[in-house]
Amino acid sequence: MPAFLRNEKVRGILYQIITIALFIAFLFFVAQNTAHNIEQRGIKTGFDFLHATAGFDITESPIPYTPMDTHLKVFEVGLLNTLIVSFWGIVFSSLLGLLIGVWRLSPNWLINRIAAAYIETFRNIPVLLQILFWYNVVLATLPSTRQSINLFDTVFINNRGFFMPEFVFGPGAWMIGAALFLAVVAIYLISRWAKKRQEKTGEQFPVFLTGLILLILLPLLAYFLAGRPITAVMPELHGFNFRGGKTYTPEFLALLFALSIYTATFIAEAIRSGIEAVPKGQKEAATSLGLSPLQQLRLVVLPQAVRIAIPSIINQYLNLIKNSSLAAAIGYPELVTIFAGTSLNQTGQALEILLITMLTYLMISLIVSLILNWFNAKMKIKER
Amino acid sequence: MKRLLKLSAVTALATATLAMAGTLEDVQKAGVLKCGVNTGLPGFSEADSKGQWRGLDVDYCRALAAVVLGDATKVKYVPLNAKERFTALQSGEIDVLSRNTTNTETRDTSLGINFTGVMYYDGQGFMVPRALGVKSAKELDGATVCIQAGTTTELNLADYFRSNNMKFKAITFDTNDQVTKAFASGRCDVLTTDASGLYATRTKLKDPDKYVVLPEIISKEPLAPAVRQGDDQWFDIAKWTRNALLTAEEKGVAMANVDEAAAKSTDPEVRRLLSVEGKMCENLKLPKGCFANAIKQVGNYGEIFERNVGVKTPLKIERGLNALWNKGGIQYSPPFR
Numbered sequence: 001m002p003a004f005l006r007n008e009k010v011r012g013i014l015y016q017i018i019t020i021a022l023f024i025a026f027l028f029f030v031a032q033n034t035a036h037n038i039e040q041r042g043i044k045t046g047f048d049f050l051h052a053t054a055g056f057d058i059t060e061s062p063i064p065y066t067p068m069d070t071h072l073k074v075f076e077v078g079l080l081n082t083l084i085v086s087f088w089g090i091v092f093s094s095l096l097g098l099l100i101g102v103w104r105l106s107p108n109w110l111i112n113r114i115a116a117a118y119i120e121t122f123r124n125i126p127v128l129l130q131i132l133f134w135y136n137v138v139l140a141t142l143p144s145t146r147q148s149i150n151l152f153d154t155v156f157i158n159n160r161g162f163f164m165p166e167f168v169f170g171p172g173a174w175m176i177g178a179a180l181f182l183a184v185v186a187i188y189l190i191s192r193w194a195k196k197r198q199e200k201t202g203e204q205f206p207v208f209l210t211g212l213i214l215l216i217l218l219p220l221l222a223y224f225l226a227g228r229p230i231t232a233v234m235p236e237l238h239g240f241n242f243r244g245g246k247t248y249t250p251e252f253l254a255l256l257f258a259l260s261i262y263t264a265t266f267i268a269e270a271i272r273s274g275i276e277a278v279p280k281g282q283k284e285a286a287t288s289l290g291l292s293p294l295q296q297l298r299l300v301v302l303p304q305a306v307r308i309a310i311p312s313i314i315n316q317y318l319n320l321i322k323n324s325s326l327a328a329a330i331g332y333p334e335l336v337t338i339f340a341g342t343s344l345n346q347t348g349q350a351l352e353i354l355l356i357t358m359l360t361y362l363m364i365s366l367i368v369s370l371i372l373n374w375f376n377a378k379m380k381i382k383e384r
Numbered sequence: 385m386k387r388l389l390k391l392s393a394v395t396a397l398a399t400a401t402l403a404m405a406g407t408l409e410d411v412q413k414a415g416v417l418k419c420g421v422n423t424g425l426p427g428f429s430e431a432d433s434k435g436q437w438r439g440l441d442v443d444y445c446r447a448l449a450a451v452v453l454g455d456a457t458k459v460k461y462v463p464l465n466a467k468e469r470f471t472a473l474q475s476g477e478i479d480v481l482s483r484n485t486t487n488t489e490t491r492d493t494s495l496g497i498n499f500t501g502v503m504y505y506d507g508q509g510f511m512v513p514r515a516l517g518v519k520s521a522k523e524l525d526g527a528t529v530c531i532q533a534g535t536t537t538e539l540n541l542a543d544y545f546r547s548n549n550m551k552f553k554a555i556t557f558d559t560n561d562q563v564t565k566a567f568a569s570g571r572c573d574v575l576t577t578d579a580s581g582l583y584a585t586r587t588k589l590k591d592p593d594k595y596v597v598l599p600e601i602i603s604k605e606p607l608a609p610a611v612r613q614g615d616d617q618w619f620d621i622a623k624w625t626r627n628a629l630l631t632a633e634e635k636g637v638a639m640a641n642v643d644e645a646a647a648k649s650t651d652p653e654v655r656r657l658l659s660v661e662g663k664m665c666e667n668l669k670l671p672k673g674c675f676a677n678a679i680k681q682v683g684n685y686g687e688i689f690e691r692n693v694g695v696k697t698p699l700k701i702e703r704g705l706n707a708l709w710n711k712g713g714i715q716y717s718p719p720f721r
Contacts, residue, residue: 038496040614041474041496041612041613041614042493042494042496042613042614043474043494043495043496044493044494044495055538055539055542055543056538056539056541056542056554056556057538057541057542057552057553057554058554059553059554059555059556067542067543067546068546136565136569139566139569139570139571140569144570159569159570159571160528160571250571251555328558329558329562330557330562331533331555331556331557331558331562331566333556337533337556338556341467341533341534341558342467342533342534342538342556344467344534345466345467345470345533345534345535346534346538346539347494348470348490348491348494348495348496350471350474
C-alpha cells in the first residue's frame with residue numbers, strides 16, 4: 001500500500017471521489033440507455049407536444065380553457081387546480097386540526113373522547129379510500145339536477161355540485177376593497193394603541209369587538225356610497241344543467257373534504273404534542289395571574305405550543321399537497337389527472353410529462369417549505 | 385398504484401437493455417404469453433365469477449398463445465386501464481396489447497407500437513337515460529358527459545361538439561367501471577364510448593331498459609391488438625394469428641371440425657392453413673400446425689364473435705361491419721399462400 005493511502009484523511013476523500021464517480025457513471029448509463037431504447041422503439045421525444053392542440057375538455061378550470069388550447073395550457077389548468085385544492089385544504093385542515101387538537105386535551109370526558117375517536121378513525125384509513133368514500137357518498141345522497149335542493153332560490157345543491165351566486169364587481173367596487181384595507185390598518189393601529197394603554201394603565205380596550213364592527217361597517221358604508229357596485233349572478237336551470245353563478249363540483253368537494261379531514265388528524269396530534277410540551281409551570285403561572293382558562297390557552301399556551309408544532313405541521317401541509325394528486329381516482333382535474341394522465345396518454349410522451357410533473361411538485365413543495373421555514377425561524381423564541 | 389405502474393414503466397425504459405427484438409424467444413422461454421386486456425368490459429374482456437377471463441379481446445390472446453405455445457391456457461392477463469396500456473406495452477410488461485384499442489395515425493407513429501389487423505370495427509356512440517327524452521345526439525347541447533380518460537373517444541367528443549357548435553362538460557375517469565358508476569348515479573347525462581362498449585356497459589346497469597343508445601355514430605374505431613415496434617417477427621405472428629381466425633371462418637373450419645378438415649379437405653388454402661401443406665408456420669419460426677392449434681382450442685373468428693358479443697349474448701350485437709367481406713361486412717384476410 002503506497003504511503004499516502006495509509007493516511008486516513010486521504011483515504012476518506014478517495015472513497016468519496018470513487019462513490020461520486022460511480023454514481024455519475026450510473027446516471028450516465030441510465031440516461032444513455034433510455035435514449036437508446038426510446039430511439040430503437042420509435043417513440044417520439046422532445047417538448048414540442050406542449051404546443052400541440054390538446055383536443056380534450058377539462059371539467060373545471062379557473063382560467064378560460066377550450067379543447068382548442070395546447071397541452072401547455074392543460075398543464076397550467078392542472079397546476080392551478082392543484083394549488084386551489086391544496087390552499088383550501090391547508091386552510092380547512094389547519095382550523096379543524098387546531099380545534100380537534102385542543103379538544104383532545106379537554107378535561108371534559110365526552111369532548112376528549114370524541115376528538116380521540118375522530119383522530120384514530122381518520123388517521124388510520126388510507127386517504128385514497130376516504131376520497132373514494134366521500135365521493136360516492138356525495139353522489140349517492142344528493143338529488144338529480146331537476147330535484148335540486150333549493151335554498152332560497154340562490155343556492156342549489158344536487159349531484160352535479162353546489163351552485164351559488166357569483167358576485168360581479170362593477171365600477172366603483174374598488175372603494176369597497178379600499179374600505180376593507182382601511183379597516184385592517186385601523187384595527188392594527190387600534191390594537192397597538194390598546195396594548196400600549198394596557199401596559200401603561202392596565203385598562204383593557206375591547207379590540208376584538210371594535211375590530212369586527214370596523215370590518216363590517218366600513219366596507220358596507222363604501223358599498224352604499226359607491227352606488228351598490230356588486231351584483232350577484234344567480235344560477236339558473238337551463239336545459240340539462242345550471243348555468244351562471246359559481247359551481248363547486250362533487251369531485252372538488254369530495255377531494256377537499258377528504259384531504260382536510262385526513263390531514264386535520266395529523267395537525268391535531270401535532271398541536272396536542274405541542275401543548276403537552278409547554279411546561280406545566282407556564283399554565284400554573286397563568287392561573288396565578290388570574291387569567292381565565294380561555295385566556296390561558298389563547299395568550300400563554302397556544303403561542304408556545306404552535307411554535308413547537310410548526311415543523312411537523314409543515315410536513316403535513318406538504319403531504320396534503322402531494323396527496324391531492326390522488327384526485328385522479330375521482331376525476332378532479334388537477335395536475336396528475338389531466339397532465340400526467342390525459343395529456344400523457346394522448347401524446348404518449350411519458351418521460352417528458354412525468355419529469356415535468358415531478359419537478360413541478362418538487363418546486364411547489366420547496367417553495368411552501370421555504371415560506372414556512374422562514375415563518376418558523378421568525379416564530380422561534382429568540383434566545384438571548 | 386397507477387403512478388407506481390407508470391413510474392415502473394419509465395424505469396423499465398431506462399434500465400432495460402436491448403431486450404426488444406426476440407419477443408418470440410422470450411415468450412417461448414417463459415412458457416406464457418403476457419397479454420394486456422381491459423379491466424372489465426363485458427363481451428371483450430371480463431373476469432367471470434370463477435376468475436376466468438372471457439371476451440373477444442381475451443380470445444385473441446388465447447389464440448395467440450395457442451399459435452405460439454400450442455396451449456391457449458398459457459396466458460397471463462394483465463388488466464390495464466386506458467391510461468396505462470401503452471406504457472405497459474412500450475416497457476415490455478406485456479407482449480401484446482389486446483384491449484379494445486383504436487388504431488390511429490398518432491398512436492401508430494409516435495408511441496413505438498404497431499397495430500395488427502382489426503379485430504372489431506366499431507364507432508363511437510352515446511347512451512342517455514330514457515327519462516331524459518333525448519332522441520338525437522344533436523340535442524345534447526349543454527350536457528354533462530362521462531368518459532374514460534386517455535381514449536380516442538375523449539378527443540372525438542370534443543371534435544363532435546365543436547363541429548356541431550354545441551357546449552358540453554366532460555367528466556373523465558380512469559376505468560370503465562368508474563365511468564359506469566358515475567353515469568348510473570346521475571353525475572352525468574350522457575355516457576359515451578365505442579358503440580360495442582355502450583351495449584356492454586348497458587348490461588352492467590341495474591335496469592338496462594331505462595337507458596337508450598342514440599342512433600348517431602360519430603367516429604370510426606377500428607379496434608386492433610398492438611405489439612411493440614421493431615420486432616417484425618413478432619408483429620408477423622400477431623398479424624397472421626388474426627388472419628388465420630378470419631380465414632378459418634371463411635373456409636368453414638371451426639373448433640369442431642378442424643381435425644376432420646386437416647385429414648380430408650382438398651381445398652389447398654385450408655391445407656396450408658392447417659399445415660398439411662406448405663410451410664406457413666415454419667416461415668414464422670413456429671412449430672407445424674400452429675394455426676390449427678388456435679382454431680381447435682379457441683375457434684374461428686365467427687365462433688369467437690358469436691360466443692362473446694353475438695346476438696345470443698346479452699350484448700346482442702349483429703355482425704354488421706364485422707361480417708366477412710363475402711357476407712356483406714368488411715372483415716377480410718389476405719390469402720394463406
